[in-house]
Amino acid sequence: MNSLHEIFCAWGTDKGAFHDYGPNYEEFLVPGSVRRLLEIGVWTGCSLLAWHEWLPSKARIWGVDPLPQPEAIHGVPRIHYRQGSIMDPALIATLPKEFDVIIDDGSHLSWEILGALDLLWPRLTPGGWYVVEDTYAPLSAPIEAIVNRVSPVEHHLRVPHNESEILFLKKGPPDP
Numbered sequence: 001m002n003s004l005h006e007i008f009c010a011w012g013t014d015k016g017a018f019h020d021y022g023p024n025y026e027e028f029l030v031p032g033s034v035r036r037l038l039e040i041g042v043w044t045g046c047s048l049l050a051w052h053e054w055l056p057s058k059a060r061i062w063g064v065d066p067l068p069q070p071e072a073i074h075g076v077p078r079i080h081y082r083q084g085s086i087m088d089p090a091l092i093a094t095l096p097k098e099f100d101v102i103i104d105d106g107s108h109l110s111w112e113i114l115g116a117l118d119l120l121w122p123r124l125t126p127g128g129w130y131v132v133e134d135t136y137a138p139l140s141a142p143i144e145a146i147v148n149r150v151s152p153v154e155h156h157l158r159v160p161h162n163e164s165e166i167l168f169l170k171k172g173p174p175d176p
Contacts, residue, residue: 007053013046015105020160021133028129028156028168029101031055036099038062040086040116041106045070048079062095065106086116100128108137114149121150124171135165143167 005022008015015021034055042048042065049072051061062080063073069081084091086106102120104113113132124130132146135157146167147155154170 004050004054007050008047011046011050011053012044013050015047015050015133019133019164019166021164021166024158024160024166024168025131027158028170031059034059034100036060036062036096037101037103038064038095038099038120039103039105040064041104042070042073042081043067045073045079047105048073048081049076052076052079060096062099064091064095087112087119089119092119095123097123098125099123100125101131102128103131103133105133108134108140110139110141110145113141114145117146117149121171126171126173128171130169130171132167132169135167 003022004026005016005020008022009017031054035058037051037055037059039047042063048061048063060078060080064082064086066083066085068083073079073081082091082094102124104116106112117130121130134140135143143157147153150169153172156168158166
């Protein structure tokens, strides 16, 4: 099997050569344990296609973006698309109740990062990962604001290169 970095590069997503996020994802995610993945910010659909290749056939992949569904993902089995804002409760109601991985690669705006985290954290399974990409972006929420927003949590910040930052938040067990 190819590395996730190679898969990202082959599909032309910025997660590959530009940000070099593949090794970071491989450090924390175990493909066989991912049943449902949600990515906020789909753009061309390349990253959804990369996840489709890397994850096992039982995994279902969801993407949300304000733009119309990219042609590249039309009819691809296991990929589900919702057009709209991740801040829209009606849109969120159409998503599965639980995800093992949630990736925020959306607007990179502080209010939307924190708002999406508030809305989606309850849908993250215990032991699941909430990932915020490109936290270096000028209008992004400060790392501390993101980490302190949720509990219980284990967090890891990685800076691969090119001033890119990616934050991994692991949800702990439910409070007693």
